Amino acid sequence: MKKRTGILILSTLIALVSLLSVAPLMAAGQDVLLMATTTSTDNTGLLDYLAPMFQKDTGVELKWTATGTGKALKLGENCDVDVLMVHAPPAEKQFVNSGFGRDRREIMYNDFVIIGPAADPAGLKGASIEAALTAVKSKGALFVSRGDNSGTHKKELFLWKAAGLPVPEKENWYVQAGQGMLATISIAAERNGYTMTDRGTYIKYAHNLGGNPPLKIMVEGDAVLLNQYSVIAVDPDRCANVQYSLAMAFIKWITGEPAQQAIKDFKLLGKPLFTPNAN
Numbered sequence: 001m002k003k004r005t006g007i008l009i010l011s012t013l014i015a016l017v018s019l020l021s022v023a024p025l026m027a028a029g030q031d032v033l034l035m036a037t038t039t040s041t042d043n044t045g046l047l048d049y050l051a052p053m054f055q056k057d058t059g060v061e062l063k064w065t066a067t068g069t070g071k072a073l074k075l076g077e078n079c080d081v082d083v084l085m086v087h088a089p090p091a092e093k094q095f096v097n098s099g100f101g102r103d104r105r106e107i108m109y110n111d112f113v114i115i116g117p118a119a120d121p122a123g124l125k126g127a128s129i130e131a132a133l134t135a136v137k138s139k140g141a142l143f144v145s146r147g148d149n150s151g152t153h154k155k156e157l158f159l160w161k162a163a164g165l166p167v168p169e170k171e172n173w174y175v176q177a178g179q180g181m182l183a184t185i186s187i188a189a190e191r192n193g194y195t196m197t198d199r200g201t202y203i204k205y206a207h208n209l210g211g212n213p214p215l216k217i218m219v220e221g222d223a224v225l226l227n228q229y230s231v232i233a234v235d236p237d238r239c240a241n242v243q244y245s246l247a248m249a250f251i252k253w254i255t256g257e258p259a260q261q262a263i264k265d266f267k268l269l270g271k272p273l274f275t276p277n278a279n
Contacts, residue, residue, distance in 0.1 A: 033246040035064040036075040037085040038151055039180040041229070042066030044204045044273050049266055050259065057258075058249055066180075068150030076100055076232070079239035083247035084232045087198075088151035092230055101232040103248065105255050108263050108274040109228045112155060113202060114219035115185070116141075116194035124194065124218040130163040132219045137165055140173040142193030146184050147176025155227070156196050162224065189214050198227050200273035207268040229274070231255075254278070 041047050042064065051062040065075065069086040076084050077100050084101065086092055095101050114132055116124060122141035124132040136143050145168075146153040160167045168174035175193070177184040181201045188195040195215075197205075206213045231254060233247035253259055255278035263276040 031060040031243075031246055033060050033062050033083060033243060033250055034081040035062060035083045035085060035250070036072035036081040037064050037066055038069050038072060038087055038229075039066045039182075040087070040152075040198050040201045041085055043180065043182050044200045044268075046200070046263070046266055046273065050254070050262060053259065053262060054250065054253055058253060060246055060249060062250070068146070068148045068153065068180075070149030070151075070154070073100075076234045079234065079242060082234055082243045083250055084234070085229065086151060086232070087227055087229045088154045089228055089230070091151075091154060092232060096232065099238055100235055102235045103233045103251055104230050105232075105251055105278060106228055106230045107254055107260075107278050108276045109226060110199045110274050111220065112152070112196055112225040112227050113199055113217045114194060114196050115188070115202060115215040116218045117189075117192050117214065118216050120216075120218060121192075122194065127219055129159055129219055129222045129225060133160060133163045133165060136173075136194060137168070140171075142173050142175065142188075142191055143168070144175045144177055144184055144188040144191065144193050144195040146181065147178045148180075150181075151227075152181060152196060152198060159196075159224070185215065194218070203268050203271050203273050211269050228277075 037047065047064055054060065054062050065081065069088040069091060072084055072086050073091060073095050075081045076095065092104060096104050114124060122135050122139045124135055127135065145156055157167055177187050181197055182205060184195055185197055185205050202217065231251050233244060233251060234242045236242050236244040260276035260278055263274050264272065266273055
């Protein structure tokens, strides 16, 4: 009798161990969508806010790598992710036209602003973007650039050229941080300089400092400062292992009315960080 009881206990233990060993595999079998995105969607907390909603609605877990748009597009080219959420339209269109991506959809926007110390030593407050950059150069005012081939950095380089000015490189007043947006803003604040940021990240920065940050918005409102965000599926014809169906599920979800409303409702300090505009 004792022998049979021992066998029964042993069998139960074996079954329990087997069940526990299979459980992680069952969890690992859950659909996971890999995304490369810009730092602003991560730094602002937008993705932490949207990802649980997406998983609840679709059963798909969203995991992302936040980096500059240039590096995000490169991750797509290398077939390392399934979908992109970025904000450099010319580079995005080239990415699609080169056969790396498809199904590009605009989803939201905010705008770029020039921020600087409250004392405004270069006198940029209220100036146009062209006049502001001209003043920065002529006065040698400290300007901190992302310098990382991100969407923000690409836009900044475009703006120097659009203002008819040479792109700064080795000038001692021009600092290339080579870092994300919040880190770049911190460097500008520490050095009492100016920088360019998207409004969403600026609001997050202000929120982190209790609504009274040392750097204030100096230049805003020019039409050229529009900052459009889009999603792009990595092309399955180029990347055989890409999870195209999951990428399309995300694109369909984020361009849908509930997700667009969620983006509209995402606020800090009572201010929206992004404006939804999916067609």
